[in-house]
Amino acid sequence: MESFVRHTGTALPLRRSNVDTDQIIPAEYLKRITRHGFEDGLFAAWRKDPGFVLNQPHHADVSILVAGPDFGTGSSREHAVWALQNYGFKAVLSSRFADIFRGNSGKGGLLTAQVDQSVIEALWTAIEANPDLEVTVDLEEREVRAGSIVAPIDVDDYVRWRLMEGLDDIGITLAHVDAISTFESNRPSFMPKTA
Amino acid sequence: MGRTLAEKVWESHVVRRFEGEPDLLYIDLHLVHEVTSPQAFDGLRLSGRGVRRTDLTLATEDHNIPTINIDQPIADPISRAQVEALRTNCAEFGVPLYSLGNVEQGIVHVVGPQLGLTQPGMTVVCGDSHTSTHGAFGALAFGIGTSEVEHVLATQTLPLKPFKTMAITVEGDLPTGVTAKDVILAVIAKIGTGGGQGYVLEYRGSAIEALSIEGRMTICNMSIEAGARAGMIAPDDTTFEYLNGRDHAPKEAEWDVAVEYWRTLRTDDDATFDAEVVLDASALSPFVTWGTNPGQGLPLSGSVPSPANAADEGERAAIAHALEYMGLTPGMPLRDIAVDTVFVGSCTNGRIEDLRAVAEVLKGRAVAPSVRMLIVPGSVRVRHQAQEEGLDEIFIAAGAEWREAGCSMCLAMNPDKLAPGERSASTSNRNFEGRQGPGGRTHLVSPAVAAATAVTGHLAAPSDLVSIV
Ligand code: SF4
Secondary structure (H helix, E strand, C coil), X not given: CCCCCEEEECEEEECCCCCEHHHHCXXXXXXXXXXXXXXXXXXXXXXXXXXXXXXXXXXXXXXEEEECCCECECCCCCHHHHHHHHHCCCXXXXXXXXXXXXXXXXXXXXXXXXXXXXXXXXXXXXXXXXXXXXXXXXXCCCEEEECCEEEECECCXXXXXXXXXXXXXXXXXXXXXXXXXXXXXXXXXXXXXXX | CCCCHHHHHHHCCEEECCCCCCEEEECCEEXXXXXXXXXXXXXXXXXXCCCCCHHHEEEECCCCCCCCCCCCCCCCHHHHHHHHHHHHHHXXXXXXXXXXXXXXXXXXXXXXXXXXXXCCXXXXXXXXXXXXXXXXXXXXXXXXXXXXXXXXXXXXXXXXXXXXXXXXXXXXXXXXXXXXXXXXXXXXXXXXXXXXXCEXXXXXXXXXXXXXXXXXXXXXXXXXXXXXXEEECCCCHHHHHHHCCCCCCCCHHHHHHHXXXXXXXXXXXXXXXXXXXXXXXXXXXXXXXXXXXXXCEEECCCECCCHHHCCCHHHXXXXXXXXXXXXXXXXXXXXXXXXXXXXXXXXXXXXXXXXXXXXXXXXXXXXXXXXXXEECCCEHHHHHHHHHCCHHHHHHHHCCXXXXXXXXXXXXXXXXXXXXXXXXXXXXXXXXXXXXXXXXXXXXXCHHHHHHHHHHXXXXXXXXXXXXX
8 A cells, every 4th residue: 555644735625514425426336346447436426517516627636625524424335435536536634524434545545634624614715715725634744734724633543654654454464363363262162154 | 340232242352452553353254245345355366365264254145136037147237247256256265155046145134144143242244334233133243344344354353443332222112103213213313424423332221122133133224324333232032032043043052151141241230331312212203204314304293394494504505405305395294295116125124024014004905006116025035934924915916016135226236226306215224315226315214104105105104094994
């Protein structure tokens, strides 16, 4: 996995709360068996509307998503993370994320940075006034910066460390394979087996 | 200090604990389906890893498969490719698989419990958010993403940070006609779709204890709609009776050892929860959703809310947006909402007791001519059982379609979809925009309300129907 220390880019103001994973990527796009190509499904229903914010030419090259609270609720589909990444997003800012979405993002290297709703509002206003505004999400310093806005971001310590080091979770776990074997040898014999 | 049920199960599965790192948790059962697994198997292949415990892993086909003509090849080439990828992957990695046509095939969360694979005190995961269903047995069960699927396949463990705990206490007797589905819709409307975020919910109280295992599964299933990753109910005699004799339940001497252990899986009296919510069962009534998230629900006797009465600007916009999508006007009685389709099925309400509740209402009645009604059993075994009980004849005589097992119109990955603008009453768990087909409008309801709605053509409870002598 690529390491993530900080990212600077332009941002998309998505003035919506409760953006569920069915909106991020509808089920009909989940049928691919690879990890790429999901950008066509990103916000597919909303993108049919020419007025949708992502369709505006001045937001063509965005890489940071600034969304309302409860982003990523709904299903466990990691395709939602891939769709955002395939489209070119590196980070999502919201005042609250759904747990599974947040976990999936951490695994895939998409930064989900939790900030105060007041910061989200300030960013929305600033970006709408100037779509070219450069936004920096700095994992090392744990802050977001944009013009005169400087605010702390809330990220889990362990996820931060893994993202900054670009480490693969499975590799980390397999270093403890002896502990897993020991645990297995102590499991009660009444526990079920599938085969 | 005492511990909660969730904490007991968590503690008994810690493989490794290290300051500043997540706990490494052992996984007792890993369920797999075709949608969230192909990229995980691919990852294993790329890194030259195998599946550590094929004997703790089970796959079934459910999300994409058709519910008619299942002896024919799957018509949609992409759906077919996904199902075939699962078959190839399971064969290559040695994972047991129940394919279309097998008597054990069905929705992953219906199959695990009915085989007796879901047991108290276990950790259960699946690349599907409704894995919370299995918490009805006192298991710690939660949905995971595809990277985590790969992690569990390779290591049988997951690095996780402990959840907080929330008690949802429902005391008292449920009024006649009020079901588990109504309880959970009322819970979600109360705490909101984000209210459970970061928590494991433990449902307790006399109303919960009085529920069957299937009702408890309906409740735990929708914990995710309240934002929680898992929901649990302490195991009791109802649980043990359900499990006893099932294919994978412990047998003979092992059964006694297991039950003795399972009886310890209760929240201690002196344990504290991080949060607590209390509901009065006797005040509940049939519940339906009017909006586009599962928290936007009201008693059936209510009316479509008005954005003007919203508490704040954010809520006002959310209500206005939902009403526009749903094509509803404020103040309209919920009972006046006419539907085009009624869907009975899914891992929330696709089990035998749900079908019995529907049959009880449909018996001797007919589905309204303006309504198409789809009844989709959650598994092949549920289908067979319904047929043994003659429920299928009641459904067909009433004018409903009786289908093969699968997820079907719960998420519309197979051909069962709503057309744009079409309105459904659905026993499934999500009323998100387009969930049941692009442009489709969904009202979440209980099986009994679904059946009464099919008869009248608009949202209704069985008590609204003229009685048949
Ligand atoms: S029935 Fe619906 S919610 Fe349940 S597993 Fe299938 S798609 Fe998911």
